[in-house]
Amino acid sequence: MSVFVIIYYTLLLGGSCLAAYFNKRSAFLLLFSLTLVSFVLGIIGGVPALKFVAVSAGLLAMAAMVSYGFREFLVAITSVNMAKELRTAPLTAGFGMFVIFTYAVAGIFAPVIAPFGEAEVIASAFAPADETMLLGADQLGRDMFSRIVYGARNTVALALAGTLLAFFLGALAGLLAATTGGYFDQFLGRMSDVIMSIPSLIFALLMLSIFGGDLANNTTSFWLLAGFAAVVGVLMVAAVSESSIIGWLIGLAVMAGVATVFAGFMLTIFNPSEVILVLVVAVIYSPRVFRLTRAVAGNVVVMDYIEAAKLRGERKWYLIRREILPNSTAPLVAEFGLEFCFVFLLIAGLSFLGLGIQPPTADWGSMVRENATLISFGELTPLIPAAAIALLTVAVNFVVDWMLYRSSGLKV
Amino acid sequence: MTKKKDVLLKIRDLKIEGYSDETWVPIIKGVDLTLHRGEVMGLIGESGAGKSTIGAACMGYARDGTRIVDSTIEFDGMELTTASESDKRALRGSRIAYVAQSAAASFNPSHKLIDQHTEAPLQYRLKKRMEAQEDAMELYEKLRLPNPQEIGFRYPHQVSGGQLQRAMTAMAMSCRPDLIIFDEPTTALDVTTQIEVLSAIRDIVDEFNTAAIYITHDLAVVAQMADTIKVLLKGEEVEEAPTREMLENPQEDYTKSLWAVRGFKSPQRKRPTDGTPPLISVRNVDASYTGGEKVLDDVSFDIYPGMTVAVVGESGSGKSTTARVITGLLPPSKGEVLFKGEPFPPDYRNRTKDQLRQCQMIYQMADTALNPKVRISEIIGRPAAFYSGLKGAALKNRVDELLDLIELEPAQYYNRYPPELSGGQKQRIGIARALAAEPTFIVCDEVTSALDQLVAEGILRLLDRLQNELNLAYMFITHDLATVRSIADEVVVMQHGKVVEQGPKDEMFTPPHHPYTDLLLSSVPEMDPDWLTTLLEERGVDNVGDAASARIDPNDPKITGASA
Numbered sequence: 015m016s017v018f019v020i021i022y023y024t025l026l027l028g029g030s031c032l033a034a035y036f037n038k039r040s041a042f043l044l045l046f047s048l049t050l051v052s053f054v055l056g057i058i059g060g061v062p063a064l065k066f067v068a069v070s071a072g073l074l075a076m077a078a079m080v081s082y083g084f085r086e087f088l089v090a091i092t093s094v095n096m097a098k099e100l101r102t103a104p105l106t107a108g109f110g111m112f113v114i115f116t117y118a119v120a121g122i123f124a125p126v127i128a129p130f131g132e133a134e135v136i137a138s139a140f141a142p143a144d145e146t147m148l149l150g151a152d153q154l155g156r157d158m159f160s161r162i163v164y165g166a167r168n169t170v171a172l173a174l175a176g177t178l179l180a181f182f183l184g185a186l187a188g189l190l191a192a193t194t195g196g197y198f199d200q201f202l203g204r205m206s207d208v209i210m211s212i213p214s215l216i217f218a219l220l221m222l223s224i225f226g227g228d229l230a231n232n233t234t235s236f237w238l239l240a241g242f243a244a245v246v247g248v249l250m251v252a253a254v255s256e257s258s259i260i261g262w263l264i265g266l267a268v269m270a271g272v273a274t275v276f277a278g279f280m281l282t283i284f285n286p287s288e289v290i291l292v293l294v295v296a297v298i299y300s301p302r303v304f305r306l307t308r309a310v311a312g313n314v315v316v317m318d319y320i321e322a323a324k325l326r327g328e329r330k331w332y333l334i335r336r337e338i339l340p341n342s343t344a345p346l347v348a349e350f351g352l353e354f355c356f357v358f359l360l361i362a363g364l365s366f367l368g369l370g371i372q373p374p375t376a377d378w379g380s381m382v383r384e385n386a387t388l389i390s391f392g393e394l395t396p397l398i399p400a401a402a403i404a405l406l407t408v409a410v411n412f413v414v415d416w417m418l419y420r421s422s423g424l425k426v
Numbered sequence: 427m428t429k430k431k432d433v434l435l436k437i438r439d440l441k442i443e444g445y446s447d448e449t450w451v452p453i454i455k456g457v458d459l460t461l462h463r464g465e466v467m468g469l470i471g472e473s474g475a476g477k478s479t480i481g482a483a484c485m486g487y488a489r490d491g492t493r494i495v496d497s498t499i500e501f502d503g504m505e506l507t508t509a510s511e512s513d514k515r516a517l518r519g520s521r522i523a524y525v526a527q528s529a530a531a532s533f534n535p536s537h538k539l540i541d542q543h544t545e546a547p548l549q550y551r552l553k554k555r556m557e558a559q560e561d562a563m564e565l566y567e568k569l570r571l572p573n574p575q576e577i578g579f580r581y582p583h584q585v586s587g588g589q590l591q592r593a594m595t596a597m598a599m600s601c602r603p604d605l606i607i608f609d610e611p612t613t614a615l616d617v618t619t620q621i622e623v624l625s626a627i628r629d630i631v632d633e634f635n636t637a638a639i640y641i642t643h644d645l646a647v648v649a650q651m652a653d654t655i656k657v658l659l660k661g662e663e664v665e666e667a668p669t670r671e672m673l674e675n676p677q678e679d680y681t682k683s684l685w686a687v688r689g690f691k692s693p694q695r696k697r698p699t700d701g702t703p704p705l706i707s708v709r710n711v712d713a714s715y716t717g718g719e720k721v722l723d724d725v726s727f728d729i730y731p732g733m734t735v736a737v738v739g740e741s742g743s744g745k746s747t748t749a750r751v752i753t754g755l756l757p758p759s760k761g762e763v764l765f766k767g768e769p770f771p772p773d774y775r776n777r778t779k780d781q782l783r784q785c786q787m788i789y790q791m792a793d794t795a796l797n798p799k800v801r802i803s804e805i806i807g808r809p810a811a812f813y814s815g816l817k818g819a820a821l822k823n824r825v826d827e828l829l830d831l832i833e834l835e836p837a838q839y840y841n842r843y844p845p846e847l848s849g850g851q852k853q854r855i856g857i858a859r860a861l862a863a864e865p866t867f868i869v870c871d872e873v874t875s876a877l878d879q880l881v882a883e884g885i886l887r888l889l890d891r892l893q894n895e896l897n898l899a900y901m902f903i904t905h906d907l908a909t910v911r912s913i914a915d916e917v918v919v920m921q922h923g924k925v926v927e928q929g930p931k932d933e934m935f936t937p938p939h940h941p942y943t944d945l946l947l948s949s950v951p952e953m954d955p956d957w958l959t960t961l962l963e964e965r966g967v968d969n970v971g972d973a974a975s976a977r978i979d980p981n982d983p984k985i986t987g988a989s990a
Contacts, residue, residue, distance in 0.1 A: 318795040325753055327782045340799035
């Protein structure tokens with residue numbers, strides 16, 4: 015009998031007795047069943063099994079404490095209304111927000127946090143972890159930790175840009191379809207059906223092989239970006255100016271200007287191949303956003319207050335902006351989180367296949383592929399970027415779950 | 427029949443709290459209730475008085491976000507507050523049943539009525555399926571549903587609202603419970619349909635000696651149904667007394683004020699005689715929804731400036747469709763609408779801003795008529811800004827002025843959102859929104875039917891005052907003749923999309939009537955506890971509701987006379 019085992023059982027039994035005494039039914043059941051399970055585990059696995067249980071429980075407790083602390087921190091620093099909402103957040107959502115916060119800090123301050131450069135070769139290939147390299151080196155001898163930190167910046171920024179563009183296009187089209195109805199609605203609906211009928215990964219591979227290679231230059235991506243912005247712009251102009259010709263002319267002129275600025279701005283952030291990746295992702299995911307937005311807005315446009323606004327002679331743009339959008343934000347925000355995860359996984363998957371972000375840019379998907387050979391030597395290194403992807407996806411989903419719960423109107 | 431007089435339900439010091447803004451707020455503040463076997467108790471009070479919450483508590487049930495604290499609820503010797511969930515579940519459906527306000531929303535649309543009816547007896551193994559079905563048909567017959575052998579095999583959407591409500595009562599009866607809780611079972615029904623449901627409920631409760639709690643805000647209805655009446659106000663009991671005593675001699679001031687509600691009557695205005703053209707003139711309008719049959723058939727009537735025209739009729743008679751034609755939401759297939767003698771473009775999209783401004787609308791459901799995510803200041807301010815181009819301080823002054831006009835304190839409501847307001851306040855905001863456009867004509871679509879009598883009366887008084895101050899014309903759509911009596915100057919009676927009778931109010935309320943008007947008038951419950959009994963004796967039990975309107979003789983001289 016080691017001291018560890020004695021302490022282990024003392025804590026468990028003491029805890030369950032206290033829980034029983036204070037009538038905490040669920041806590042008691044949890045602790046006491048853990049005690050019973052531990053008997054069996056101890057007999058089969060010995061002390062290491064019990065240590066594993068203890069460490070897992072400790073990690074879980076740490077995560078819970080961090081999420082609790084972070085939630086209370088947010089409650090303390092935000093405004094009264096925000097704090098009221100945040101207080102209803104479950105611990106999982108607190109955990110999710112904490113992880114997202116950590117990733118955001120890592121991504122934004124990547125050059126400050128990372129000890130080495132993104133493409134800096136500092137050791138021999140696959141060098142093991144030591145004091146200067148927290149996670150060892152990759153297949154070219156670059157610092158794994160630094161690349162993970164830079165990867166947060168690259169992968170997340172791409173996924174965020176792709177999701178945002180998909181949302182602009184999809185949500186605008188959905189809102190317009192719901193308010194206009196008729197042939198316009200049918201046309202957009204069938205367009206989205208066409209895009210959705212092609213499996214997304216295959217569609218992405220197809221588009222990327224067309225626009226990859228020689229076409230991935232500044233001119234092509236500029237025109238593609240401007241074209242995308244023009245489609246969004248035409249939808250917006252249609253909503254704002256409706257049937258006035260002067261409105262259309264002014265709107266189209268403004269739109270052309272905005273599209274040019276937007277394309278130039280995007281090209282300063284991303285290189286041409288990344289721009290094409292973002293656009294492909296936006297086109298693939300916008301139909302899903304379109305469908306959801308149209309459904310949510312469809313429920314709102316039948317309300318009497320929309321009828322009242324229409325009878326007042328309001329324009330479509332006012333209806334969309336002031337009457338419909340405030341009533342559909344909750345499901346849209348939740349959908350944004352969900353789509354972000356899908357986009358993120360798609361980009362990581364494409365990078366893993368060698369079609370996404372091009373080396374030497376650090377990216378979690380390609381990092382998994384580059385270090386994949388190590389797995390046959392029993393090393394966990396390739397799993398670290400994979401874990402980073404998994405953790406972010408789970409975290410975002412935790413937050414989204416909370417938002418979905420809130421928007422579904424269920425009371426606790 | 428002798429009624430056993432032992433106590434069935436005993437509630438002492440009932441306290442229920444609701445969770446809001448992170449604290450527990452008391453909703454019910456210590457109500458006592460004693461119900462004997464076979465007794466019918468009426469719970470009345472305005473919305474928010476806690477009627478439905480008490481009704482649910484009688485089953486030991488607290489809705490989500492509420493909890494029952496230190497009270498005793500004893501049902502037939504069994505304490506419900508400490509009983510386990512499975513014990514309480516065993517009571518519900520078999521010994522305590524519940525009839526909800528909206529039968530259409532409470533039936534599962536994808537199962538036949540009889541399958542839903544027999545679910546409880548089968549679940550509790552009281553009867554075999556065939557027995558239960560036979561019993562269901564027997565109950566349907568007792569509740570005077572047409573075709574009792576066959577009606578149970580229909581789906582809920584295949585029967586009318588009144589029939590559905592009776593089928594729901596039959597379903598509650600399926601296990602012969604000791605107690606039934608009726609939560610506003612007739613509020614959503616027309617007066618003519620209401621009678622058949624009321625008489626059916628009353629007979630069956632009497633026959634099986636079932637105790638019942640009847641929740642409603644309609645005093646005249648509760649007077650017909652209940653043995654004793656309990657008046658509630660803001661979660662507290664005001665008084666309780668046997669029905670007759672309560673009606674004749676109410677003790678508390680609040681009860682007296684409830685009784686006096688129906689007293690409001692606006693003086694009747696006459697049409698101008700100096701030849702001013704009518705403000706709105708509906709001429710021979712036919713209308714139908716896409717591909718459907720004709721909903722309006724040759725409808726014509728005039729509305730003069732500053733006058734109120736009430737349009738009455740049961741649901742489906744084309745009242746609201748007429749309003750949609752006038753506002754331009756549904757262009758008519760034949761005929762036209764004139765505004766001050768000028769033709770009004772049939773589609774609202776072709777109307778000018780000024781034409782749109784002239785004609786405003788107030789909706790029945792203030793909940794859906796106000797955007798829940800927009801502040802009051804913007805809801806009211808938008809029309810003012812939109813039509814008159816007001817901005818900044820001028821706009822704020824205008825909104826304050828409008829809030830003053832509808833008797834709400836501007837500083838207090840300026841920045842609030844609609845969900846934070848009560849039903850009556852929301853309806854006032856709806857009125858303010860219509861006024862903000864400075865219209866000459868307002869369509870009021872059942873504006874008071876979702877409100878309690880006290881609140882409704884406040885709204886009617888407000889509308890009447892505004893009419894006098896601003897010289898507004900109202901088209902007042904309603905199925906409640908008490909409302910017509912209090913506010914209308916002229917009345918248009920509609921049935922099946924046709925105008926059956928129209929004229930000044932005083933003429934309409936003096937006989938001889940068109941038989942349909944007569945049916946409507948005689949179906950309005952009165953504050954006399956014997957009213958229903960007398961009415962049924964006069965008409966015969968089988969001659970109420972649909973049956974009665976079907977029985978109108980098409981060759982009646984009054985009908986041929988009315989169209990001439």
